[in-house]
Amino acid sequence: MRRLNSLRHDVGWALVALLFLSVLPLLIQSRVTLDFVIRLAAFGIFASSLNILVGYGGMVSFGHAMFFGSGAYVFGLLMQKTPVSIPVAILGAIAFSGVLGLLIGAICVRLKEIYFSFLTLAFQMLIHSVILTWTSLTGGDQGLMGGIPRPPFLGINLSDHTTLYWFSCVLGVLCLLLMRIILQSPFGATLRMVRDSAERAAFLGIDVWRIKLYAFVLASCMASVGGVVMALFVSGAFPDFGYWTMSGDAIFMIMMGGLHVFIGPVVGAGLLLLFNDIITRTTEYHGLALGLVVLLFALGFKRGITDFSLELLQKINQKGGKV
Amino acid sequence: MNPQALFECFSSASCIVTQMGTGLIVGSLLFLVAAGLTLIFGVLGVVNFAHGTFYMLGAYLALTAYRLTGNFAMAVLASGIGVGLFGLLFERFLMRRVYKADVLMQLLVCYAVVLIMDDVVKIVWGAEFLSMGMPETFQAPPFFIAGGVVPVFYVYLIAAAMSIALALWGILTFSRTGKIIRAAAQNPTMTSALGINTSFIYAAVFAFGGVLAGLAGGLAAPVRSMSPGMGFSILIESFIVTVIGGMGSVSGALVGALLIGLIRSFGTIGFPLFVEGLMFLAMVLILILRPNGLLGKDSRT
Numbered sequence: 001m002r003r004l005n006s007l008r009h010d011v012g013w014a015l016v017a018l019l020f021l022s023v024l025p026l027l028i029q030s031r032v033t034l035d036f037v038i039r040l041a042a043f044g045i046f047a048s049s050l051n052i053l054v055g056y057g058g059m060v061s062f063g064h065a066m067f068f069g070s071g072a073y074v075f076g077l078l079m080q081k082t083p084v085s086i087p088v089a090i091l092g093a094i095a096f097s098g099v100l101g102l103l104i105g106a107i108c109v110r111l112k113e114i115y116f117s118f119l120t121l122a123f124q125m126l127i128h129s130v131i132l133t134w135t136s137l138t139g140g141d142q143g144l145m146g147g148i149p150r151p152p153f154l155g156i157n158l159s160d161h162t163t164l165y166w167f168s169c170v171l172g173v174l175c176l177l178l179m180r181i182i183l184q185s186p187f188g189a190t191l192r193m194v195r196d197s198a199e200r201a202a203f204l205g206i207d208v209w210r211i212k213l214y215a216f217v218l219a220s221c222m223a224s225v226g227g228v229v230m231a232l233f234v235s236g237a238f239p240d241f242g243y244w245t246m247s248g249d250a251i252f253m254i255m256m257g258g259l260h261v262f263i264g265p266v267v268g269a270g271l272l273l274l275f276n277d278i279i280t281r282t283t284e285y286h287g288l289a290l291g292l293v294v295l296l297f298a299l300g301f302k303r304g305i306t307d308f309s310l311e312l313l314q315k316i317n318q319k320g321g322k323v
Numbered sequence: 324m325n326p327q328a329l330f331e332c333f334s335s336a337s338c339i340v341t342q343m344g345t346g347l348i349v350g351s352l353l354f355l356v357a358a359g360l361t362l363i364f365g366v367l368g369v370v371n372f373a374h375g376t377f378y379m380l381g382a383y384l385a386l387t388a389y390r391l392t393g394n395f396a397m398a399v400l401a402s403g404i405g406v407g408l409f410g411l412l413f414e415r416f417l418m419r420r421v422y423k424a425d426v427l428m429q430l431l432v433c434y435a436v437v438l439i440m441d442d443v444v445k446i447v448w449g450a451e452f453l454s455m456g457m458p459e460t461f462q463a464p465p466f467f468i469a470g471g472v473v474p475v476f477y478v479y480l481i482a483a484a485m486s487i488a489l490a491l492w493g494i495l496t497f498s499r500t501g502k503i504i505r506a507a508a509q510n511p512t513m514t515s516a517l518g519i520n521t522s523f524i525y526a527a528v529f530a531f532g533g534v535l536a537g538l539a540g541g542l543a544a545p546v547r548s549m550s551p552g553m554g555f556s557i558l559i560e561s562f563i564v565t566v567i568g569g570m571g572s573v574s575g576a577l578v579g580a581l582l583i584g585l586i587r588s589f590g591t592i593g594f595p596l597f598v599e600g601l602m603f604l605a606m607v608l609i610l611i612l613r614p615n616g617l618l619g620k621d622s623r624t
Contacts, residue, residue: 060426111614114370114426119610122603125559129600213484244559248434255427265521285446291438298431299420 006184014177014259021169034165036277038233040270041172045255046226047265048179052219054251055259056183057212058195059109062117062247063124064223066104069131069242070097071224072231076144085153092230094221101220102213109212121244128242143238146281148231158232168229175225180262182218191215256297258304267306329593340471342519342588348477348546351484355539357561357568357576358491365571366508366528369422369579372433373413374561376440377533381406381540383448386455389544395458399483402541403534410533414526421605422525437554441549444551455544480542487538488577495573496533504528508571561607576615 025034045122046068052314053059078089086140108119130137139145150158158164182188190211194201198208231237240246257268279289301308332338343538360374381402388401413436421428429456432553495501507514547553564583568575583602590598609617 054427095565111610114570115610115614117426119607122563122566122606122610126600126603126607129597129603133596133600203598225579251427252431252434257430285442287438288442291435291442294431294438295417296434298428298435299417 007181010140010177010180010184013172017173018169022166022171025165031161034161035233036273038165038168038229039273040266041168042229042233043253043269043273044172044226044227044266045175045229046223047250047257047269048176048262049219049222049226050247050250051254051259052179052183052191052215052222052263054189054254055264056191056195057215058215059212060113060117060251061108061219062244062251063120063122064219065244065246066124066127066225066242067097067101067220067223068230068246068250069127069237071227072237073131073138073144073243074224075228076231079148079150080144080146086150086158087153090225090228090323093224097224097227098217099265100219101217105213105216105220107295109209109216110277121247123162124242124244124247128239128244130174130311131239131242138239141239144231144236145311147235150232150235161299164232171225171229175222176263176266179218179222183262187211187214192207228270252294254304256304257311258306260309261306261310264304265307268304271305325595326369326593329589332589332592333404335470337470337472338592340468340473342592343585344471344473344477346585346588347581348480348584350581351481352539352543353557353560353564353583354577354580355484355487355542356557357580358488358573359535360561361565361568361571361576362504363528363532364565365573366504367525369418370426371418371529371532372430372558373436373440373557374536375558376437376534377410377554377599378540378543378557379444379549379551379554379567380409380440380469381537382544382547383444383453383540384537385541385544386448386453386549389455389458394544395460398544399538399541402544403538406537406540407530407534409529411526411608413533414529415525418529419522419525431491441551441554444518448549448550449574452544453549454547455549457545460501461545466511476545480546483542484539491533491535491573502528560602563602565616566606569616572618575616575618578592581589 021037024037038278045065049067050061050064053061053064055275071093075089075093078084078092079086082089084092104120104123108116108123111119126305132141134140148166148312152158158167183191190201190206194206194208194211201211202208219250227237227241253272255268256271257266258264275290275293276286279286283289356374356378359377360371363369363371363374384405385398385402389395389398393397417432417436418429421432448615457476461474461479463475465472465474466478467473493501495505502517503514503524504527506517507519507521507528511521514524560583561580564576564579566579567582568577568579582605586601586605587598588600594601613619
């Protein structure tokens, strides 16, 4: 019964989010806003998928961007070189990234802590090197050139910017809802238990390696959807999508937003995109400004913004309860 | 991709000597940077993601000191001392606050410092590539060994790096400070219970790591061009080195650094575009076969 309630609750929030996103273009009619929301959808999915590993699984991956990149490249290549429709190409991108995640995850999740981090980083750089070297397929450091064709399907024409906005919003909300449901399921509870004490979980007969691997594959698939949205938005795929800076951004997003609230990474993604836009517009010393913001968060708040507000809220509630 | 060129190189002595020289200097520099990184990890359990920035600062400080004094030895000394001080300040004011925090917080603090220092270097020294040029002392005809070319400076550089490695080994093995550092690495609580100021040791290790990275930057200045952001590639390479050698093991860092140096120099001939890929491949293979690195301690004990 409680699970059903929580499910209703989550679906309710998803509908509220969609309603808000559908009203937004009517309120603010600027291309910049639409672009921002599309990018937010891509990075929101991407950062939340990384949080499955970091926040829920306790596995700090430094190489998550490889799946963002694989999603973008496979989707772009399928659209450019084969006659499949957009949904099929999206499924293809997810399937490819899932298999890639299965292979890489099977090796990585055996390792502990910092070694897991470095091995994921190494795999990411390996894949980045392959993208750069395999010029005939990927276009090398130029990225997938010539644009990604967006033929209409089921009456949906993604060449139209407003339709792309809609599509990204729906895809973003759907992915977040799916991740939320999976993380609230017994599987999610098991994953959190493995994070808190792998030994105790093993004693209870849980196959720790398998649970971690499932989480890794799920996170890979979800990250690839983020990559697809990004590829649709910029109509291309670039080696940077699979570079360490992209993984670094995602880590920064979840740290800024908060690890322990499901929606935290999306908030963090919004904040980082906003900071980046503002900083790029106002100063040429991008790194200096961003670095100071990061220091403020790391040494000032010591946690993400949603975690911070949650604790504040709990403190206020406690005080209210006592009085 | 040109594996054939690699085979041809292996069949000629001159090519092997030339590439060995290049591989050894890359390895020596990497060792100095990675030794500090691995020492900091071994003692503090902290991964210093800002270590590449230390190296960058070393190179730039050496450039300025060399322009002021015209003496290369002074320049290297200045970069060692300067970066050592920077490491000390970095530890006292920033890193010390996040020792107990999540590894992600430590990553963020370092990331912030990397971003800030890259821009500070841009403001002080400019964004364009700079180079020191070869100091006059080393402008002598290169050595020819079995037909291979080895510049004079390479020999000095390798000798300098190896003497630093030897001194490091001596300090860690025989001196009282070295014993305290090893004790703090093994069991920090016990060490502080014995009345040893571990907070002081932590700062000292960070400063020492800074000195080593600064020396590496200074030594590299004549043979490397400088640009803001140059710290990143050396950081990634020294990560590979420490992971291959085993995190926390200084002798592992030496083995790893020489291995990566040779992979780099010979890889450039056979697979010019895939050198980075080769290094990561080596790291992946070693982590799969020996999860704690070649000379790393088993993390379970």
